Amino acid sequence: MDPERFIPEIIFLVPGINPGCVRSGLQTNSKLMKNTPNQITETRPLAGDADQIDPNLENDGVDRRGFLKCMAWAGTGMLWTISGGVLASKILSPPNAAAADNPMGGFSFVQISDSHIGFNKPANTDVIGTLKQAIAKINALPAAPDFILHTGDLSHLSTPEEFDALDQLLKGVKAGRIFYVPGEHDVLNDNGKQYRDRFGKDSKGDGWYSFDHKGVHFIGLVNVMNLKPGGLGFLGHDQLEWLEDDVAPLSASTPIVVFAHVPLWTIYPDWGWGTDDSAQALSYFKRFGSVTVLNGHIHQVQQKIEGGVSFHTAMSTAFPQPQPGAAPSPGPMKVPAEKLRSVLGLTSVNYIQGAKALAVVDSTLAGA
């Protein structure tokens, strides 16, 4: 029997602005979130206007209005703001209030990605400085995240000095543990040995692993090893076998979060933005009611919801890359100096006990 699926739609209640609307249950090419300056801030109390809400009873019997009512009943107010073209939300009641009373309650964590320590070209000559800004932003959160996920390209050239520098910098984060998966820049020259020695101590194979946190099952995958000529990201047979066994004993109501460096869905194959054998991995998650995939690699936000799986890529803390096809190659993209912080950022993820979907929110290094 299928678990009840509750896939909220992400709506933007700002008149005249439509950065994109991802509808649940439909295959969609996600609309790109463009980081253009935008000063509008809109507060929408949950009991407020419902003019722009379309009734949508597809899939789950709960429409948008009903969803908002549920959120209000659960005591969660959401303040939505748009700044720099990126939607940000603040939960008005602290998400960890419930966690204090209930060890199986909600929690939050932060994803950072693509710090590229060692990069020093014009797109950003101070990647250490921008990573420090990201860390300061994390440390300023109203509630400290339970942990950090780093989705790879910790370093730029896999050198011991770069790994050392990153390690030192992240000691300044006020969070629990930091979990990592490698990017292709972390496994140069030694098939990832240095990376695994430093950051993958409890991992298997090329560096994959899983862990549980307050009822949510987290899976770190490695898709940057043994890449085939002309290919995309690659998981490989051993890892897929391990993955199948890893999720087999879990009940379908266990929320799953998968994190890996290269996107696990096909965004732009010409630039290598996809994983050749991810379909098999995703097939193992079909029976689960809540699956969230967090990736990096492309240095910009892209999102998609398909078949109950939410896919999301994060910004880099080092430099932006062009949108698919907007430049001859996916290399570092130079922007005016005053704009750099608005195209770098991090991702906050909130899990509310009992909710099927995690709230994934990006924020740039610019602004509040």
Next chain:
Amino acid sequence: MMKIKTRTWSCLIALAAGLVLRPVGLMAGDSPAVTNEVKIDNFCFAPQTLTVPVGTTVTWVNKDDVPHTVTSDDQHFRSRALDTDDRFSFTFSTPGTNNYYCSVHPKMTGTVIVR
């Protein structure tokens, strides 16, 4: 079957742009462009297909702002990660077709034909 057309096309455009923008000072009668060098730039190997006589040493130079590698499909030659301005050379002593790629960005492919 991977879609290679757009990738090849964008590499050709990058190569053509490079030729158009050659320094004005290079007149007819100057020595021709180095024929055993492959330039790596904009996530392309240029020229993507290089034909050389047996015994030639081919040198790859990375002019891109990210690291790349030169890795033969059958792994019989492979460079370390090449940062900007790093070089890798390999001497081709037997005839044949050598397909290679960048192991960091595997969509980047090239060929050295040795006659």
